[in-house]
Amino acid sequence: MDKKRTELIVSAIRSGTVIDHIPSDKTFQVINMLNLEGNENQVYFGTNLYSDKYISKGIIKISDTFFDKTEINKIALVAPTATLIEIEDYEITKKYKVELPKTVEEIVKCFNPKCVTNTESIPTMFKVIEDHKGTMKLSCHYCEKTMTKENIEFL
Numbered sequence: 001m002d003k004k005r006t007e008l009i010v011s012a013i014r015s016g017t018v019i020d021h022i023p024s025d026k027t028f029q030v031i032n033m034l035n036l037e038g039n040e041n042q043v044y045f046g047t048n049l050y051s052d053k054y055i056s057k058g059i060i061k062i063s064d065t066f067f068d069k070t071e072i073n074k075i076a077l078v079a080p081t082a083t084l085i086e087i088e089d090y091e092i093t094k095k096y097k098v099e100l101p102k103t104v105e106e107i108v109k110c111f112n113p114k115c116v117t118n119t120e121s122i123p124t125m126f127k128v129i130e131d132h133k134g135t136m137k138l139s140c141h142y143c144e145k146t147m148t149k150e151n152i153e154f155l
């Protein structure tokens, strides 16, 4: 599949945000996490598209929506390869790769039921770390338990 064809699959938007280079199997997770189901603007998405590197990817386009830092951090946690493109009047005004934050505050729930953040109303806080294989993990500031991507539950 050439590039032209890939671009034809998902329509252009006049203004809004394109989330490109999402791992294909994470596309629906990003849609759910950003509550796009309830978004009243136009939302287009595609999965299992082929990028230039012949790696299957997902893409989401949301008109008239721009994301704040918290939402961008969420995207980075689920889809660390994602690129965000902001569009105004069909022009790209901003394009950048998401970056994993060093710490994650208040957006993720600790998976340890005994953690003080679950038993008392204390906001969660995690350090973003990588193990020796380069796998991203979140380490709870309070109970020091470490969770992998699979355990991540957004608040």
Ligand SMILES: [Zn+2]
Pocket (backbone or CB within 6 Å): 110, 111, 112, 115, 116, 117, 140, 141, 142, 143, 144, 145
């Ligand atoms: Zn904890």
